[in-house]
Amino acid sequence: MAETVVKITNLVKRYKELIALDNFSLEIQKGEVFGLLGPNGSGKTTTINCLLTLLSYDNGEIELFGEKMTSKRSDLKARIGVVPQQVAVFEELTVYDNIDFFCGLYIKDKETRKKYVEEAIEFVGLQEFKKFYPKKLSGGLLRRLNIACGIAHKPELIIFDEPTVAVDPQSRNRILEGISRLNEQGATIIYTTHYMEEVEQLCSRILIMDHGKKVAIGTKDELKGMIKNTESVIVNASDLEPAFIEKIRALNHVYDVSYHDDTLTIKCSGGKHNIVHVVDCFADNEVKYRQIYSILPTLNEVFLEITGKQLRDNE
Ligand SMILES: Nc1ncnc2c1ncn2[C@@H]1O[C@H](COP(=O)(O)OP(=O)(O)O)[C@@H](O)[C@H]1O
Ligand SMILES: [Mg+2]
Incomplete structure (x- = not known):
C-alpha cells in the first residue's frame, strides 16, 4: 500500500x-x-x-x-x-x-x-x-x-x-x-x-x-x-468576412470561434485532426491565409475552461 x-x-x-x-x-x-x-x-x-x-x-x-x-x-x-x-x-x-x-x-x-x-x-x-x-x-x-x-x-x-x-x-x-x-x-x-x-x-x-x-x-x-477542448486551430488571416467565419463555426467538432488582431482561434473537441477540415474550408471558399497551425490543450486551457480565466493574466 x-x-x-x-x-x-x-x-x-x-x-x-x-x-x-x-x-x-x-x-x-x-x-x-x-x-x-x-x-x-x-x-x-x-x-x-x-x-x-x-x-x-x-x-x-x-x-x-x-x-x-x-x-x-x-x-x-x-x-x-x-x-x-x-x-x-x-x-x-x-x-x-x-x-x-x-x-x-x-x-x-x-x-x-x-x-x-x-x-x-x-x-x-x-x-x-x-x-x-x-x-x-x-x-x-x-x-x-x-x-x-x-x-x-x-x-x-x-x-x-x-x-x-x-x-x-x-x-x-x-x-x-x-x-x-x-x-x-x-x-x-x-x-x-x-x-x-x-x-x-x-x-x-x-x-x-x-x-x-x-x-x-x-x-x-x-x-x-477533463475538458472539452482537444485541439485549437489558429489561423493568421486578414479581413475575414463574418459569413465565412460562420462557415468555420458550423464545421464538425468546432465549439468556439473568435477573431481579433488578424487571428482566428477555432476551438475543437473530439480529437486532434481538425486542421484538415479548416484548410479545406478556406480552400473551398477561396479565402487566403498567411499561416495555420494547431495547438493541443495545455494546463492553461484546463484552468481557463474550469475558471474562465488565464492561469497567467499579468505576464
Ligand atoms: N500575511 C498576510 N496578510 C494578509 N494577506 C495575506 C498574507 N499573506 C498572504 N496573503 C493573501 O493571501 C492570499 C494567498 O497568498 P499566497 O498564499 O501567498 O499565494 P501564492 O503563494 O499562491 O501566490 C493572497 O490573496 C495574499 O494576498
Ligand atoms: Mg507564493
Whole structure:
C-alpha cells in the first residue's frame, strides 16, 4: 500500500476578511513529485506555511508521515526540507557556513554534517563559490544556495516554493534536473509554481488551485482529459468576412470561434485532426491565409475552461 506523506483535510486560513484557504484538502503519497499549480495569490505559500506550522490556521487538520503535525513536532520537521519562495540565507555567512548552519539544525554529528554539506554543495554545483558571501552571488547562484540550505540534511519530504522565479534559463534547468534527481534518490517532492510548463515537465501529479480552493487534480493527461477542448486551430488571416467565419463555426467538432488582431482561434473537441477540415474550408471558399497551425490543450486551457480565466493574466 502507498504511504501517505502529506494529508491536509479541510484547511481554512483567513487573513482578517480574506479567505486564503477555503476548505482545502490534499493527499500526497511517498515518492511523488507533486505539483501545486496556481496563479499568484491562489494560496500556495499559505498552504506550505500552514503545513510547516509557521502559520496558525482557522480550521482543518494536517498530518505528516501519518502523524498529526503541530508546532511542537520538531521530529517531523526534521524530516522535511524547505526551499522558501523568498531566498532566506545569512548575509554575514559564506556559502559553506550558510549550508552548515541549516544542516546543523538537524544533523549534530560533525563528521556526518561535513559530508552532507559537501554533498549539498556538489549537488547544486557551488564548489567554486564555497567561500563567497551571498552578496557576491548572481540571482541563479543565490537560488542554488537557497536549495542547498533546504536539502543538506537529506529530508524525506522536500518543498520547493516557486524556486525558478527570476532565474536565468541555465540555472532553471539545473534546478529542475536537481529536483528530479532528489526524487530518484527517494525524496517526496512538493513543487509550487505558476508556470504550467514546469509542472508538465516535472510532476507526476498536479493540483490546480485558485482562490484557496482545489480546481482540479490528476496527472497532466488526466487533467487535459477533463475538458472539452482537444485541439485549437489558429489561423493568421486578414479581413475575414463574418459569413465565412460562420462557415468555420458550423464545421464538425468546432465549439468556439473568435477573431481579433488578424487571428482566428477555432476551438475543437473530439480529437486532434481538425486542421484538415479548416484548410479545406478556406480552400473551398477561396479565402487566403498567411499561416495555420494547431495547438493541443495545455494546463492553461484546463484552468481557463474550469475558471474562465488565464492561469497567467499579468505576464
Ligand atoms: N500575511 C498576510 N496578510 C494578509 N494577506 C495575506 C498574507 N499573506 C498572504 N496573503 C493573501 O493571501 C492570499 C494567498 O497568498 P499566497 O498564499 O501567498 O499565494 P501564492 O503563494 O499562491 O501566490 C493572497 O490573496 C495574499 O494576498
Ligand atoms: Mg507564493
